[in-house]
Amino acid sequence: MGQTHTVEQGEFLSSIALDYGFSDFHTIYDHPQNADFKRNRPDPNVIYPGDQLYIPDKADKQESAATDQIHKFQIKSSKLLLKIRLKDVEDNPMGNEPFTLIVGNLRKKGTTDGGGLLQQEIPADAREGELRLDKAHLKWNLRIGYLDPVDSHGNDPAIITGIQARLNNLGFLCGPADGVLGARTKSALEAFQKKFGLGVSGTPNTTTRSKLADLHGC
Numbered sequence: 151m152g153q154t155h156t157v158e159q160g161e162f163l164s165s166i167a168l169d170y171g172f173s174d175f176h177t178i179y180d181h182p183q184n185a186d187f188k189r190n191r192p193d194p195n196v197i198y199p200g201d202q203l204y205i206p207d208k209a210d211k212q213e214s215a216a217t218d219q220i221h222k223f224q225i226k227s228s229k230l231l232l233k234i235r236l237k238d239v240e241d242n243p244m245g246n247e248p249f250t251l252i253v254g255n256l257r258k259k260g261t262t263d264g265g266g267l268l269q270q271e272i273p274a275d276a277r278e279g280e281l282r283l284d285k286a287h288l289k290w291n292l293r294i295g296y297l298d299p300v301d302s303h304g305n306d307p308a309i310i311t312g313i314q315a316r317l318n319n320l321g322f323l324c325g326p327a328d329g330v331l332g333a334r335t336k337s338a339l340e341a342f343q344k345k346f347g348l349g350v351s352g353t354p355n356t357t358t359r360s361k362l363a364d365l366h367g368c
Contacts, residue, residue: 152183157201162295163194164230164274170205175274181206196299196312196368229271232294233367234281236266239321243267247286253279253294296327297368300359310335313354316366317342 155166163175172178179187179194183204191197232253236244243266251258253272262268272279272294279292298312314327317338324338336352343350346365348358 152204152206155203155205157197157199157203159199159298160277160293160295161197161199163197165277165295166203166205168275171208178203178205191299193368196297198299230274230276230294232268232270232272232276232279234268235367236262236268236283237321241321244283244286248284250282250284251279252282253292300354300363310354313339313359313362316362320362320365 163179167175167178181204187203238244245262245264245266247262249260249268251270253276256272258270276294281290281292297315300309300312310329310331311327314324314335317324322338322342324335340350340352343358346361348361
């Protein structure tokens, strides 16, 4: 019969799918009964606390195999693609920068590309991580799955946290993403609007939210 799942803060489609025993989140995302959800959340990587998803029942799968023999079956495991673009305080890409990424049992050393982009597959159930820039002696704690959308109206706290997270990530520091449109967040919005010629108001209007999402990549 299936069931309904209400999205909580910190959840994302891959983690929800794994919790219900599905290796691929598209089994849920592409289900006909989630058509409205899919239309409202065209980017499956950014979903909203309070969203409701239909979770279908798992279907049994049968495989033919000879009797009186030992057989090995490999379960397909899904991965997430973590993408981070690094820039310095002057907004220049930090290209060819050595890094160490730690996510769960994964410890990956690599180098950003010429545009400062880091791309790495990580486990689908990853929630936290750590990124170190070895030469620059910088370190960030990563929270995976905590980016809220900015594509709704009003001052809903979850919308404000989405705005605050993007401002912080883009270098317009506004403090913790607490969902409060306070003085520090308004100041960061004003700085962002001034830099990109959006009309300085300190409010998260539609044009500002759209620009934030575009520059952030989601």
